Amino acid sequence: MSSPDRSAELLVIAERVVAMAAPGEQVEAYVSRGLSTEIRVYEGEVEHFVSAQSESIGIRVIRDGRTGTSSCGTLDASEIAEVLAEARDNLGYGEPDEWAGLAEPDGVAVVPQSLWNDSLERTTTQRKIELAKLLEKLTLAGDSRIRVDDSNYSDAAGEAAVATTTGIRVAGRENGCYLSVGTLADDGNETQTGFGFAVGRNVDELDVERAAREAVDRATRLLGATKPDSRRVTVVLDPFVTAQFLSIIGGTLNGESVVKGRSLFAQRMGETVANSLLTLVDDPTNPLAYTATDIDGEGLAARRNVLIQDGVLSKFVQSSYSARRMGLPTTGNGSRGGSGAGCLALQILPGTRSQAEIVTGIDDGILIQQVQGLHSGVNSVSGDFSTGAAGLLIKNGTLGAPVREFTIASTLQRMLLDIAEVGGDLEWLPMSATGVSLVIHDVTMSGA
C-alpha cells in the first residue's frame, strides 16, 4: 500500500489563490505539506520518538513594482484569504523596484528526477527503530574506546506546489531517510568526538556499517592530537571539508550579491579567478546529487550551469530578479518566495589521483579532516577566511600524528588561485556540494 501523490491538491489550493489576483497584480502561491519521523536511541532504548506534521502557505503579491508577502502555518481556507489580504496590504509599504517581478516560464525543459520512493512509506516503525539500534550497536562494537552520544533515524516526506499569474504551475513530492550517530572516544586522558551518517531514498539504501565505521574513525583518530606550530603549509582538504568550503565559494558566485554590490567577484566575469585545474559546476539535474531537483524555488526548471571553467569565471547563479536586473537569462537558481538565488548542487570536476597518491607527493603539509567555525570565520564579502581545524600531519609523503586546536587562514580569492591539485575521489554528500580531495598551497596555519 502506498499513498497517492496528493501534491495535485496543493496545486489546486495555489491556483485558487492565483485566480484571486486583481488586475495589475502578480500573485505567487507556494503551498507545502510535510510529514516527518525522528527516532533517537540511547543505550539500546528509544529515547524519543517524534512524529511531525506540518503545512504552510506563502503568498507574494507584486503591484507597480512593490512587493508584499505573507505566510501562515495552516491551509484553512479562511486563513488563506487573510494571508492574501495581508500580503496585499504589506505591498503598500514597499518601495517600487523596476525589476521586481515573478519568474516567467522560459521554455527550458524540466529534467525529471525520481525524488519519491514508495517503499519508504511502507517501512514499519519497528524497522526504523531497529536501524537506529543497529547503528548504535555496530558503532559500539567498532572500538572499545567508543561511547555513543545518540543514534538517530529520521525520515521526511514533503509535497509542494507553486502557481503564479505568470503561468507557472508545478507540483511534486519528495521523500528520504537519514541515519546519524554521534560518538565520544576516551583514552583515559582526553575525550574526542566524531559522527557518522547515511542517507537514502529508502531504508535499504542506508549503509549502516559505513556510518558506524566513520563515526568510530572520526572520534578515535583525534585521540592524542597535539597543537601544531604556526607556519605556512600545503593543506589537503578531505572531501567532506572541500564540500563545506565549496558551499561558501558558491555563495559568492551569486547574481543577487553582484547586483547589490556584495560579491567579491562582481567585476571579474571572464577573468581567471582560480587555478586552471578548477572547473566548478552547479548541477541539480545530476541524479547522483543528494540535492538533485527538477525545479527551483520559483518553479522554473533546474539546470546545469558551469560557474568556473578551467579557472575562468563564466557564470553567476541567478534568480529571475537578479537575471532581469543584470539583463541575463535566469539560471534556475531562484529561492522560494523570491528571497534570493543560491547554488543547488555544486560539484568540482574531479581529477585522477586518489588521496593516498596525492599525499605521497607532499613534504610538509596537513590533511584537514574537519573544520570548526567555518560560518563565523569566513566573510564572503571581503573574502577573509579563517577556520578552526583538525587533521593529520603529512611529512615526507606519509600521514603522521593527529593535530587539533589550530586554524587555517587565507582569503577565498587566494585559496582558489592556490589550488594545486583536484583529487579523483568524488564523494556525494547530503549537502548542496560534492566532496573531493583538494590540495591548496601556502595556507597560514596558526597553532602554538
Added chain:
Amino acid sequence: MIDNDILERVLAEGLRTGADFAEVFASDWRGTGVGLDDGKIEQLSTGRNRGAGIRVIAGETTGFAHTADLSEAGLMAAARVAAEAARQGGGGIKVVALTTQAARIVSPIKIDPSTIGKAAKVDLLRRVDDAARSAGGAITQVSAGYSDGRTRIVIANSDGLVAHDERVRTLLRVSAVANGDAGMQTGFDSLGHTMGFELFDKVQVEDVARAAAGRALTKLKARPAPSGSLPVVIKAGSGGVLFHEACGHGLEADLVAKGASVYRGKVGELVASPLVTLVDDGTMTHEWGAIAIDDEGHPSQYNVLIENGILTDYMWDYLRARKEGRPQSGNGRRQSYKDLPMVRMTNTYVLNGEENPADIIKDTANGVYVAHLGGGSVNTATGDFVFGMTEAYLIENGEITEPLREGNLIGNGPQVLRDIDRLGNDFAMGNPGTCGKDGQGVPVGDGQPTLRVKSMTIGGTAS
C-alpha cells in the same frame, strides 16, 4: 487559547497507554518583518504560526507529536500519536486536574508592536539607511531588517500545571558594506530586547546604523590579523558569547548526563580563574534571553553556575531534573511547538570585577583587543571552541593601535577560563543572539566586563 477542560481531556488521552507524564505546549505567534536592501524597502511580510506539541513520557521513552489544528479533535489526535510513540504497554486511566498558575511578568511591555502601523516600522529602516550611508562616503551598501513577534503560550501537564505567557520581542539588524582600495569590508550591529515598540524611544536607530557602518569603515584600513598565540583583551559586552560557547553549553545537564561535557563530575571543583562568577539569568528584565516561564512552565531563575571559579551547578530541564530527583532551574526551552524542549541557556554572563578597563589595556605589552565578536561554536565534549573576530585591534606597548582584518579566535574552554587574569568593572550586555542546539534556535543574551585572557590562538595570516 485552549480551555482547561479540553486540556484535561487531551492530557488524559496522552496518559492512556500507561505513560507517566503528558504535556501540551500550545503557541500562537504573529509577527511582522520588514527588509531594506540596496536603498529600498524590499518587502514587508507578516506571518502567523500556531499549533501545539504534545509530549508523553513513559519510563525512559518520550513520544512527541505536533499539530497546527488547535481544535479538541486535532489535539486528541496528536495526543494519541504521542502516546503511541511512547507506549510502554499496560494502560490505565489517570485523571488530570489542572490548576492555573498566576501570570508572571519579567519584561513588562508598554507598546505592543502589533498596535503600531506598518509605516512606522518602515520609517525606522529608512532612518537606518540614511544614517549608515551618512557615516562615510566609502559605505556602498546597507541592508537592514526589522522584526517583531508576539507569542501567546499555554503549557499544561499531567502534574496539574497550567501556565500562560505572552512574549514580545523586537529586533533590528543592520549590515553595511564599505568599499576601499583593498576591497570590500562589512560591519554589523543589532539591537534586540524582550520589549515592545517603546524600545525605539530608548535607543536611537541611527546609533545602531552608525555602529555597523563604523565597523565596516574601520576595517578598510585593517591589516591582516596575526597568526599564533597572544594575550587577548575582550571589550565589555562583546565577548559574552565566549562564555556561552566555551563553558555554558558544557553546563547543560543533558550533555553532562551523557558524558558529552568536559565539566562532568566537576561540581565543587575549581574550573575557572577565581575572578570568574558566571550566571545564567532568565529573569533579566527586557534582555533578549529573558523569559517569565520556561517552555515547560517553570518560572525563570537567576542561577549561579560558577562562583569565584568554582563550579556550583548545571542547568536543568524537566526530564533531567526528574531523572536526578532534583528541582528544575527554568532552562527547559524549545524553538516552537514543533520541537521537544531541551536544556538551554537564557542570559549568560560574567559578573563585574574590580579593575579599571583602561589599566587592563595599559598593562598588556602586546596583544589583540577584541571589540566585537561574531558567531562561534563549541565541541562540548572536548571544550574546543572557535569564533570570529568582527572588530579587533592590535595592542602595542599598552595601547590600542591598528585595526585588524577578520579572523577566527580558537581555544579550549576550560583552559581559557583558567587563563582569565584580569577582570574589569564595566559590565555590559552584548548583542542579541540565537543559540543553536540539535537544530533548534532560541533567543539568548550574554554579557561580561572587559577582561583579559593570558593567551589565545589568533587565526590570522600575518606572521
